[in-house]
Structure formats: structure tokens, C-alpha cells
Amino acid sequence: MAAGVISTSRRMLSNRVFLWSCLAATMIAILLLSVLMVSIAIEGWSSISWRFLDSFASRKPAQAGIKAPLLGSLWVCAICGLAAIPMGIGTAIYLEEFAKRSRLKRFIQLNISNLSGVPSIVYGILALAAFVRFFGLACADEPWTLGDPESLFFIQFPFGPSVLAGGLTLALVILPIMIIASQEAFRAVPPSLRQGALALGSTPWQVVRLVTLPAAMPTIMTGAILAMSRAIGEAAPLLVIGGFLLVFQTPTNLMSDFTVLPLQIFNWAGRPQADFHKLAAAAIIVQLVVLISFNSVAIIIRQKLQRPLQS
């Protein structure tokens, strides 16, 4: 009897210790994040104004703004999302719903897992050869062009260090994450749903389109949020493909030169003048706002898609 009482109180104690250590782990993460956010907000808040958003870069901190990197980031991330999200979901559908157990499937799976751990700068090197230079097939100073350079539909080959090349580069970086997240989403759909639909005479494509994809979509969107958050913060691969820093024009078509917020932040933060550090902090705030609004769009899509399955 006595032994039982001791053991209960010990069990309660270890329960409490576990609870508190979990809480501590959470608090450390939240504390670090809030210290970072508060210090950036204090440093950068005063620099944020409409003029800051609507001006190009300048060597004078009082006149410098982030118009070019802000719009560059939006263009590049939009292209990246349009390329990587459908491709990632498509790959996941093939691997989870259609591919038979085979050596090829295992080989692909192994490669995707490995690729998700490759440093992003390596993708930059690959993209430099593939998208920017087309493996040297065309001459860089005399590209083959199609359309008027000032119109929206201007295309040139090779792409050069353009927003299209930048977006595709980031798509390469986030594709493995996107595929793995989507695969997890498909695996989480109960097999009974698929089997039920098949038993009612649906073709495999109908099963995917009407049953598994809608059921997996909310989880896929969570994966997409994480992937896009990574893409918008990347600077290294864009630096490798020759992303510029100083740009005095906003993108007008897929072939426009561009710069992105992380590059601008990196440059400002590395300057000796303290005023530029304030601008870097302000640019970080803008980047966070952009990121949160990207994510809220994904969350809205997720909420919308969740409804039919719940009813």
C-alpha cells in the first residue's frame, strides 16, 4: 500500500517534470523569436513609410527605399509558387497513387529525400547552367529574342539572370520539400475512402480528383506555406545565378532583371553606416509582412477546402 502511494507521487512528479520541460522548450523558442522581433521592430519601425516602399535604392539612407526588391520578391515568389506547387503535388500523386512498388519508385524516393537536404547554393549553380545559360548553347551577349522587350510577353533564350530564371531556381530549392509534404498528405488519407470510391466504379483519376486530392489539400497547403516561406527568404542561390543588387526598375515581364528583399537586407546590414542597419531592419519587417500575407492566403484556401469533407 505504502509502496503504491510513493510510486503514484513519483509518477506525478515525473509527469510534472516532463510538462515543465516541454513548456520550457516551447518558451525558449518563443522567447528567442520575440527578442528578435522586438529588437527588429524597435530598430526598423521609424524607417517604414510610404516613401520607403515606393523608392529605389540610394547611397543616401534617407532617400533609400525597397521598391525594386519588394516587387522583385513578389514576382520571383509568384513564379516559384506557380512552378513548384503544381509540380510537387503532381509528383506526389504519381508516387503515392499510381506508381507501383518498384526499384524505379524506390530510386526516385531516395533521390527526393536526399535532394531535400542539398544546400540551396548547389541549386543555384545548377540553375546558373540550366536556366541562365542554357548550358552555353546560346551566346550570352546576343540572346535569341521573341517579342518587344518592353511588352509583358517578351521572351529570350537563354533566360539570363531574369525573374523567370530566379523563380525557377527557387522552385528547384523548394520542390523536394513540396513533394515530401504532399506525399505525407496523401498517405494520411484513409485507404477506406479510396477503396470505397473504387468499389463504386470510379477510375483511379476520378478517385484522385474527387476523393484523395480534396482530402489531402489542407495538409498540402500547410506544406506549401512552409516551402514558400523558405523560398522568400533565400538569397544564396539567387546570388549565384547573378541576381543583381542595385536595380532601378520594377519587373515588367518574365525577362526583367530583378533583385529580392533578402539580398537588399544582406547588403544594408553589412554596411558601416548605422542608418543602413535601420533600413535593413525596416526591410525585414516588410519581408515578414509579405510572408504573413502569403501564408494567410494559403490558410484561407485551406479553410475553404476543409469544409466539404467535414459535412
Place this chain on the structure above:
Amino acid sequence: MTNTRPTSMIRIALVTAILSIAAQDGTRDFAKLKGAVRIDGSSTVYPITEAVVEEFSKIAKKVNVTVGISGTGGGFKRFCVGETAISNASRPITPSEVALAATSNIEFIEIPIAFDALSVVVHPKNDWVKSITIAQLKAIYSAGGGKSWKDIDPSWPDRAITAYSPGTDSGTFDYFKDAVLGKEGKARADMSVSEDDNVLVLGVSGDRDAIGFFGLAYFEENKDKLRAVPVIGSSGVAVSPSAKTVHDETYPLSRPLFIYVNGKAAAKPEVAALVEFFLDQCDELVTEVGYIPLPSATLAKVHANWSAKRLGTQFVKDGKQIEGRFGDLFQ
């Protein structure tokens, strides 16, 4: 009265004609220029290019100029295959880069634009280093270099040296290595390295036993936190870094900065306009961003070379880098 009127009218007509020719010849209509100019290269030259491009973009609004900071070597890799029209460089082009340009049929015009001086800096409370020789700098920064200040000079205290250096990929380090350690020299492994000169400023200003080096511009910004050490070169005299000592090339640690312009691109009006604007505004903007403008004699040669569209480099001959004083070599 009746006599003078026709002559004065002729005079006015003549003056107007001359003026209009001068206007066509000397100034361009910047607002009408169009196109794109891609620039990449040294982050040391970047502040100058940034200032020039910012001012240029105000008057030539339709020309889309973009500037990157891939470093001198990285910039030449792109320039020598024709990806960029202008390359910023904190050293002359090397024989291997000249060869790469030749294989891609890229010709170029070499334009010195300013001087950069490396400043050797210590903590303001460091009262023992009054001046330093190149040999002493080498003893500090070489692999297996002195651990204590006393190892470098017996009259200095027996305190451990903390050595700071810009990143080994930077043009600044390349230049320091060439000028101090020698071509075959290896830098010590235990120095604190940062690509960010600001980190070096913080490091040296927070440690009484520290020594570091970086561009004069960064020292000028942080004069209150650091002390620049006069350097003793081959002349045997201690020289502090300043515009005067850089110009007459008595300060041992100064170097010319360049832009290289693609020969084919130089024929395009928007690129030519930018380069001419660069040369016109250079002096003022170079001073503003903390570098040292070229002496007027050199600047005159630069203008002459540009007008003649003189191709090629003056620092590589028969596949070899030419050694010597910039002032003597550049024609």
C-alpha cells in the same frame, strides 16, 4: 548702325550654330536613351558604381542599369563570357581572365577610376604600435605567425595578438596577400575572418590586442573607434594613409580600382553615355563615398583612352602579369 546689324546677326547665327554642334557633340539627350546595362563585380568598387548609377538613373530614366556584387573574380567570370557590359574590378584583369575573354571573342576597354587604400588598424588604446613595416605585417599574418606582440618587435609587450582579416575570397584580402604575404604566402589559420568589414570594425574596436585591415573608406567611417597605423614600405619611411600619400604612391598599401567595359557594348549609346557620365562625375562621387580620386594627369589619360576606344589591358603582356607601379605602367 546699318553696317553692324548684318555682322552681329551673322555672329549670332555662327554662335548658335557652334553651340548646337557642341550640344550634339558634348552632351547627350539622356532622357531619350533606352536599353539595359548590366554591371557586376567587386564589392569594393560597388559604392562608387552605386553612386554613379543612382545619379545616372535620375536623368536617363529609361535605361535599366543593374549592378551586382559577385566579387572581382566572379564579375570577370560573367564579363568574359559576355553576360555583363561592365565589370567592376579592385585589381587589373589577370592573364587567365584575358584568355577566357579571348576564347569568347570579348574585347574590352580598361578604365581606372579611383584609388583604394588599405588601412591597418589597431585599438585606440594600443600605445605600442607607432608604425609597422610590411615585414612585420607579414610576420603577424603569415601561417604560423607570431603569437605575441613581443615576437614581432622585442620592444612591444608580451600580449597575445588577435588578428582580424576580411574574407579570403574578397578582393581586399587578395590585394593584402599580394602586397604583404607575397604570391606564395599563406595566411595564418587562427585569424578571425569576416566578409563583413563591419564585423572587423567591431572586433578590433573591442580588443586592445587586436590588429586588422580593410579599405580606407571603412576606417574613415569609424575614425573614433580605431587608430590607423602608419605603414613603412620599401622607402623606409612611415606613411599614414591619406589622399596625398596615395596619389604620389608613397603609401605602400594602396591600389587602383577599375571598370572594364565590353568593347561591343561600348558602341551602344546607353553604355557609352553611362561610361562618359561615370568619368565626368567620378571625382566628386569617389570622394563622397570615401575613396581617393585619380590624379588629374591619370584622369586625362583615361579620357584619352576612352575617346580612342583603346582595347585590351595594360597590365598583362604575352600571357603574364606586368609588375610595377601603377603610375608608371598606365599610359
